[in-house]
Amino acid sequence: MSTEKNEKALVNLVDINKIFYTDEVETQALNGINLSINKGEYLSISGPSGCGKSTLLSLLGLLDTSSNGQYSLAGHDVSDLSRDERARIRNKEIGFVFQSFNLISDLSVEENVALPLTYRGDLTASDIQQRVTESLEKVEMAHRGSHFPSQLSGGQQQRVAIARALAGTPSIILADEPTGNLDSKNAQIVMNLLDKLHQEGVTICMVTHDPASAARASRMIEVFDGTIVADKATASASAIAV
Amino acid sequence: MSFWIDIKYAARLLLKKPLFALTSILIVAVGLGLTVYTYSMLNSLVFKPMTLNGDVPIxxxxxxxxxxxxxxxxxxxxxxxxxxxxxxxxxxxxxxxxxxxxxxxxxxxxxxxxxxxxxxxxxxxxxxxxxxxxxxxxxxxxxxxxxxxxxxxxxxxxxxxxxxxxxxxxxxxxxxxxxxxxxxxxxxxxxxxxxxxxxxxxxxxxxxxxxxxxxxxxxxxxxxxxxxxxxxxxxxxxxxxxxxxxxxxxxxxxxxxxxxxxxxxxxxxxxITQYYSIFIAMFIVVFLILILACINIGNLLLARVNERIKEVAIRVALGIPRTR
Structure with a gap:
């Protein structure tokens, strides 16, 4: 794999390493990761448990920092930012979708979707309301705006989580096993939604165990022992190309 | 908008655990009430200079x-x-x-x-x-x-x-x-x-x-x-x-x-020379009661934080600024 920096890429990881220290034990979670993700790409990351997928997603999401290496997002070097700067970029540039939805149970659907927007400080109440409505309409959940997460099914909660990720119009959506807690019917709905978003130009990076879900991405990456062992276009990419 | 979301959220949390909220409010109210009462009493009796009807100190x-x-x-x-x-x-x-x-x-x-x-x-x-x-x-x-x-x-x-x-x-x-x-x-x-x-x-x-x-x-x-x-x-x-x-x-x-x-x-x-040390001791005792009340509230809140740790992680992932 090339260690050259791809200037046009939305995400550019160059020679990223992540080492965890627990007492006297040193664990190399990521080892020399080089990865570029272009704008509009739909990428899946798969691999066995403990291979470093989630660590890679944490680094991509600026939830953690690498031990060394360079990470640039949307043309900006984000390798050595302070915690506050990382929080600001995470809020503006990255949307998260988690396996267990992670909606806040005491906030309504609308409030959950509005939450990341309220952290920005540069949006008016009407801007926030407009974005919330648009996002919920996109995932067909606008009619449940005043409900609380406990009143929704798993699939509906995940759609709300996707709306929350979309509301801030991020550069990339990071999805960690988005269908892991869903039955097959709801999983299908969520995957269709991600496909639709991709077709609309949203950049998606998804960690998944499920080969069928991985195959829906346009590019598939396999991680093993902290190293990218495969990086290939999928059939769906060919289909899109055709 | 964020202000209202926070207010509504806080109200929901209080209503969700009314006994906890009531206990916390009661402890703080007792601690604060005692301190404020004692301070205002001591302020009148001890700290504020005596001027009677004029502003000239005596x-x-x-x-x-x-x-x-x-x-x-x-x-x-x-x-x-x-x-x-x-x-x-x-x-x-x-x-x-x-x-x-x-x-x-x-x-x-x-x-x-x-x-x-x-x-x-x-x-x-x-x-x-x-x-x-x-x-x-x-x-x-x-x-x-x-x-x-x-x-x-x-x-x-x-x-x-x-x-x-x-x-x-x-x-x-x-x-x-x-x-x-x-x-x-x-x-x-x-x-x-x-x-x-x-x-x-x-x-x-x-x-x-x-x-x-x-x-x-x-x-x-x-x-x-x-x-x-x-x-x-x-x-x-x-x-x-x-x-x-x-x-x-x-x-x-x-x-x-x-x-x-x-x-x-x-x-x-x-x-009040004879009683000064008693007043001050009283104030210290009441202040210690307030600290005790704060420690109790701190412990109660710590227990709640453990319940809310996941929520904190979600907010961090969504990019909450440190000031919030």
Whole structure:
């Protein structure tokens, strides 16, 4: 794999390493990761448990920092930012979708979707309301705006989580096993939604165990022992190309 | 919008665990209530200087505090007069003694009644800028040799022993075996220079004694407008050694163990010298109760944080700024 920096890429990881220290034990979670993700790409990351997928997603999401290496997002070097700067970029540039939805149970659907927007400080109440409505309409959940997460099914909660990720119009959506807690019917709905978003130009990076879900991405990456062992276009990419 | 979301969220959390919310609020309310109550009480009693009706602070002047017996000590009026004469910044000075007075043959009451009384210099009511509720205050002429003895009643004994009869003013009462004319009644709650049920005048020789004697009084004074207390203290430091130097052997008992004599301090501080440490100890205890309440709340909240740790992680992932 090339260690050259791809200037046009939305995400550019160059020679990223992540080492965890627990007492006297040193664990190399990521080892020399080089990865570029272009704008509009739909990428899946798969691999066995403990291979470093989630660590890679944490680094991509600026939830953690690498031990060394360079990470640039949307043309900006984000390798050595302070915690506050990382929080600001995470809020503006990255949307998260988690396996267990992670909606806040005491906030309504609308409030959950509005939450990341309220952290920005540069949006008016009407801007926030407009974005919330648009996002919920996109995932067909606008009619449940005043409900609380406990009143929704798993699939509906995940759609709300996707709306929350979309509301801030991020550069990339990071999805960690988005269908892991869903039955097959709801999983299908969520995957269709991600496909639709991709077709609309949203950049998606998804960690998944499920080969069928991985195959829906346009590019598939396999991680093993902290190293990218495969990086290939999928059939769906060919289909899109055709 | 974020403000309203936070408010609504907080309200929902409180309603979700009403017992927890009620307990927390109650603990904080008790802790804070006790502290605020004690502080406001101490502020009135201890910290705030006494000014009575004017804005001019009042100071006490007396002999050094007796640390062996934990009591205030009066001074010779001869020496207090010298302070007034030698220190130019003193505007007005007055004297008093605390004691009791026996009232006899009060109409409708049998026997003799003993009241707490303040024996004062004639200027006490003018000094405190408080006119009597009925009648007149003391005059300088009342304290002259040969003047008719006079007495001022407090509101409480006027109400309780004289049935709030306004005719009592100008009547004659037998006080300490002597006929005295009632010149007035002070307003309810008036307690200067100390709590008393009646005010009587000091004998005239206390006001301007020509030589030292065994008579002892406490002093109250005001400084001239614009004069800082520190300025007076410097003057007192200058005059005190001169007074001490002049004290003959027979009155050496007036000096404290370390040989010092007069002291001046805020009037209120002087009045509560004996109780000051009790007040401060009380405040510390109440403050410790507040800290205890905060620790309890802290522990309760810590337990809640453990429940909310996942939510915190979600908010961090969504990019919550540190200030939120």
């Amino acid at each position: 100071y006490a002047i007396e002999a050094e505090y007796d640390h062996n017996h934990l009591s205030r000590r009066p001074a010779d009026p001869f020496d207090l007069n010298r302070v007034k004469r030698d220190i130019d910044v003193v505007d007005d000075i007055g004297f008093y003694q605390d004691g009791t007075a026996l009232f006899q043959d009060i109409e409708g009451k049998s026997g003799t009644v003993k009241f707490n009384a303040s024996y004062v210099s004639w200027n006490v009511f003018e000094f405190s800028s408080t006119p009597p509720m009925l009648g007149r205050g003391f005059r300088e002429s009342d304290q002259q040799k040969g003047a008719e003895p006079v007495v001022m009643l407090s509101y409480d004994i006027w109400r309780d022993y004289f049935d709030a009869n306004e005719q009592v003013v100008n009547s004659l009462l037998t006080v300490e075996g002597e006929k005295m004319r009632v010149v007035g009644v002070m307003p309810q709650g008036y307690a200067f220079p100390m709590v008393a049920q009646a005010w009587l005048l000091l004998p005239p020789e206390f006001l301007a004694p020509v030589e030292r004697g065994n008579q002892s009084v406490f002093g109250f004074m005001k400084l001239k407008s614009g004069v800082e207390f520190s300025e007076f203290e410097r003057e007192l430091d200058r005059v005190n050694p001169l007074i001490i130097q002049d004290i003959p052997e027979e009155f050496i008992w007036r000096l404290s163990d370390n040989g010092s004599y007069l002291r001046a301090l805020d009037y209120k501080e002087a009045s």
